[in-house]
Every structure is written in C-alpha cells, then in structure tokens.
Amino acid sequence: MVFYFSGTGNSRFVARNIARAIGQEAVDITEYTRTMERPDFTESGVYVFVCPSYMSAPARAMTDFVEWAGFPQGAKAYFIVTCAASMGITPKVASELCEKKGMECMGAAQIVMPQNYIALFTTKQVEDNIDIIEKAEIEIEKIAGSITKCEVLENKRIGAVEYSVTKWVRDVYYKDFMKTKKFRATDKCIACGKCVKICPLSNITMKDNKPLWGKTCTHCMACINQCPKDAIEYGKGTAGKPRYKGPDSALR
Template identity: 40%
Template sequence: MILFFTGTGNSRYIARRIADSLGDELLNMNERIKAWDTSEISADGRLVFVVPTYGWRIPRIVEKWIDETRFSGNFKVWFVMDCGGEIGDADKYIRQLCSRKSFDYMGVKQIVMPENYVAMFGVPNDEQAARIIEKAQPDIADASETIKAEKKFAQPRRNAYDKLMSDIVNPVFYKFFVKADAFTANDKCIGCGKCAKICPLNNIELKNSKPVWGKNCTHCMACICLCPTEAIEYGKKSVGKPRYHLD
C-alpha cells in the first residue's frame, strides 16, 4: 500500500508513479487527516509513506496521524520524502516514529521536486518545474525498484548542517513561521470555496463568500497555490510569484 500526503501535488505524483510500478493500492492521507479518521489500516508486504518535507522533517500532522492510527498486518515500511532542496536529518525522527509503532523500517529516500513554499521561497515557473520533474524520474524509478526488491534505501546524508536544520531550525520554523495570519484573499476571489474544501486541517471557512483562516495551519500551500483565480496572498511574500501545483 502506498500512502501519500500532499499540499500541491508533488507527493501525490510520486506516489502514483510508485503505485503504478508496484501495482499497489493508493491511500490518500489528506482525506483521512481531514476527517481525522484513525481507524485501523491492514496491510501485508509493504507500506510506503510518500510525504513532503516541512522544516527538514516529515509534516507534524502526518506524524501525529501515523502515531494515532492502528496498523495491522505483516509489512515493511519505507518513507519517500520530496523536497525543494534537502530533507536534513529527517531519518532520525522517522526512526523514532517507526520505533514507537514497531514498524520494520527500511529507510527514507529523498526526491527533489519543484519548490512550492511560496510563503517563503521562490517558486519555479512552468518550464523550470518541468525540468525539475524530469530530473526526478531516475530517483522515482530507483525508489520503486528498491521497494520492489524489498531492500533498504541507502542511508541519507547526515552531517552537522542536516542535524542543525532538523533538530534546531524545525522547532523554530513551526513556532514562528507556520501560521495562517498573513493569508488574505483579494478582490479576485469568487467565493468558490475550493480553498476550504482542500484544506487538510479544516482551517478555512467562508464568511460572506470570502475565506477566513483559523489557527490550525500546516503551511501545505494548497489554498494559495490551487486558488483558481490566484486571489490568495501570504502578506507581501507571495506577491508576484508563480503558483505551483502538479495535477
């Protein structure tokens, strides 16, 4: 079984490619998390979690959901993390999670995909994104083949920088930056409600046909990047930047 969580489509794309290669079932964690459905998941053979990188670790909401969900069956577990640059020492924290869950952990694979974090970084245009996705194909294929062979992923890089980003910067990132306060909708908003529908944490509601953000945001960038009229901004940080999403 291939399980994915996605904001703008990168993880879903990789998960589909791996599922097609392995002939495995796909499970959308967004739907489970949105409904906070932690009912039992039964699997035999393998579980592959495909997730984005948030602050050089897996998303906290994904970790919480895995912690609270019961998994049954005889299986090995692989993690695939897409990122705009690197995953830091995410492996350390995934190992801890797998230990808590008594999972047979087979490692984590880093796959660089187009950056989507429009609230902080530059985002590629369509042509640049296409080149990055094409460059990722060998890594996706390698992940599929390694999983199919039931082998462990190669140990990811783990230097002082990686430890700093995952150990120190991640908590700072969540405390000071992962907030919805700066999200606004301008006059281009048509009140379609797509942002509220796709928010995996139910953090957006429409009031007078305009989105209003609450306090429970994970900065997945789904709302700002998938708005059909590009009416959503994140303060001044997103102004003039492309909106990236992968169908």
C-alpha cells in the same frame, strides 16, 4: 499500501507513480485525519509513506498520522519525501518513528520536486519545473524498483548536532511561524470555494463570500498556489510571484 500527504500535489504525484509501479493503491491520509477515525491496518507487508519535507524533516501531518494509526508489528516501512532541495534529517526521524511503532524501517529517499513554499521562496518558471519533474520520474522508477525488491534504502548517517538543531528549529517554526494571520483574499476572489475544498486540514471557511482562515494551518501552500484567480496573498512578499499549480498542471 502507499499513503500520502500533499499540499500542492508533488507528493500525491510521487505516491501515485510509486503505487502504480509496485501494484498497490495510493491513499490520501486526510481520508482518515478529516474524520478522526483512527484506522487500524492489519495487512502485513510493505507500507510506503510519502509526504513533503517541511523544515528538513517529513511533514508533521504524516509523522503524526504514522504515530496515531495502527500498523502491524514488524511491517516494513519506507519513507519517501518530496523536497525542493533536501530531505534533511528524514532518515533518523523515520527510524525513530519505526522503533516507536514496532515497524521495520526500510530507509528513506528524497525526490526533488518544484518549490511550493512561495510565502518564503519563489517557484521556478514552468519549463524549469517541468524539467525537475521529468528528472524526478526517473528517480521514482528507481525507488519503486527497490521497494518491489524489498531492498533497504541506503541513507547517510545523521549527526547528533544536525539532528537536534534541525528538530529545535522545526519545533519553533511549527509553533511560531505556521500561522494564518498573513493570508488574505484580494478583490480578485470570485468566491468559488476551491480554497475551502482543497485545504487538507479543513482550515478555511467562507464568510461574506470571502475565505476565512482558522488556526489549524501547516503552511502547505495549497490555498495560495491553487486559487484559480491568484487572489490569495501572504503578507507583503507574494504579490506578483508566480504560483505553483502542481505537477499535473506543469506537465499538461
């Protein structure tokens, strides 16, 4: 099975393409996390986990899911991370997680996809993003080939200092910076409710025809990027910045 977590569609795109290539199904983990019904998977064989890189490691929504769900002892696990630049310490996070779960770690791979973190950075022009996605498609095919052949993915060793510093930064970031205080809807909002539907953590509700952000946010950037009216801003830095509408719209 191929499991994915995705804010703006990059990881969904990668998961679906890998799943198609290896003849399996791609499943959104929010099908389980939204209901909090803990799944217990019994199929032996290969499990592929696809998610974005957040702070140089796989998104916590995915690592929490792998920790929480039941998987058969000895099942093979691949971790595929989509990122704007680097998967960082993913290989070590993956092998530690597998050890905890009694799974066999088959390694990690990164697929460079367009930047979606517009609260901090800027996504590229549509044409440049199309270029990135086309290059990614070649990588996806290679990785799917390795998974089909059950090959272990080669990863460079992550040093102890890099690992502990990254983990520390990641912990601080999740705790102190992944907040919703700075989100707001402008007058362009037409109260369509799309942001409510697409938030993977169900963190947005509508109040007086305006979105209201709760406290459970992982900064996935789905709401701000995919609002059809570009009516969401984050602090002062996002006004006028292009929104990333995801690989499906970029390739259309």
